Amino acid sequence: MLSALWAQIIDLSLFVVLLRFTTPILLSALGGLIADVAGVINIGLEGLMLISAFSAIAVGSVTDSWVLGVVAGVASSMLVCYGMGFFSLKLKVDMIITGFAVNIFGSGVTIFLMNKIFGVTGNYSPSAVHNIPVVRIPVIDTIPFLGKVLSGHSLMTWIAFLSVLICVFILYKTPYGVHLRSVGEAPQAAKSLGISVNRIQFSALAWSGLFTGLAGAYLSMGMTSMFVKDMTAGTGFLALAVVLLGNRNPIGILFGSLIFGLASAIATVVQTIPGSKVPSQFIQMIPYLVTIAALVFFAIRKKKKLNDALRAQSERSPNAAVA
Secondary structure (H helix, E strand, C coil): CHHHHHHHHHCCHHHHHHHHHHHHHHHHHHHHHHHHHCCCCCCCHHHHHHHHHHHHHHHHHHHCCHHHHHHHHHHHHHHHHHHHHHHHHHCCCCHHHHHHHHHHHHHHHHHHHHHHHHCCCCEECCCCCCCCCEECCCCHHHCHHHHHHHCCEEHHHHHHHHHHHHHHHHHHHCHHHHHHHHHHHCHHHHHHCCCCHHHHHHHHHHHHHHHHHHHHHHHHHHHCCCEECCCCCCHHHHHHHHHHHCCCCHHHHHHHHHHHHHHHHHHHHHHHCCCCCCCHHHHHHHHHHHHHHHHHHHHHHHHHHHHHHHHHHHHHHHHHHHC
C-alpha cells in the first residue's frame, strides 16, 4: 500500500487531489476568519455551504451558466448570513444557537427544495451542466512537472489562493481591517471612537457569506457536477478547526487548510489503491483524527503561551517592587 501511495506522490496525483480538497476548506475557513475577527463566531459554515451548493447547481443547470450558478450560490449564502446577523445582532439571539440553526436549516431545506423542484430526494445530477472552468496555462501545460503543479486546476482553486492575499490586505492594510479587528477585540472602545459596531459586524458576516458561498458553489459545480444530500460531509466544521489552527491569520489558515486537505486527499487516494487492507472506516476517520490532533495542539500551544505570559509577569513584579 505504501509503495502505491508513494507512486501517487511521485506522479503528483496526490497533489492534484490535495488542491481539490483544500479549495473548499480554505474558502470556508476564510469566511469563518472574517466573522471571527469581528467578534461574531460563524459556526453555520456547514449549513451555508449546503445552501450555496444547492443554489449554484440548481441555477447553473437551469440557466446553463456556471457564472450565474456561482452568483446564485454566493447570493444565497450572503442572504442567510444577513438573516443570521438580524437574529444575532438585532434581536440578540445567541450567535452559537443561530449557527446551529443554520446548519440544521441548510440540511433540511436543501432536501425539501430538491424534492419539490426536481422531484428527487437523495441527489440531483443534471444531465448537462457547465462546471466552473479549469485553467490551463498554454506554455507551462506541456512541461512535465510544472504542468501538473501550476496548470489544469479549477478557476475556483486559483480564486481560493488569491483570496488569502485579499484577506491579508483587507485585515492589515486598510482602515476597514483596523475597524474589523477593533470591533472584535474591544467593541465598547470601538463604539466610543464612533465606529458602528453593528454595521462592521454585519459586513463581516457578508464577507463570511461570500467566501462560504464560493466554497459551496465549488462543491457542486467544480469538485463534482451534482448535489448530494449533506455533501459537505463536515467540511464546514473542518474549516472552523482551521481558523483556530491558523491562529486567526490568513497565512496560518492557508497552511492549516493544506494540512486538512492533505489528510482528506490521503484518505481518498488510499481507498482507491487496489488490495488495500486498511478498513475503509479507519480511512474515512483520517481527516477527523487530524482535526482532533490539531485542536489538541492548539490548546497545548495556547496554554504554553498563557503560562509564559504569567511567568514573565511574575518575574517583573518583584523587580518593580524593588525599584
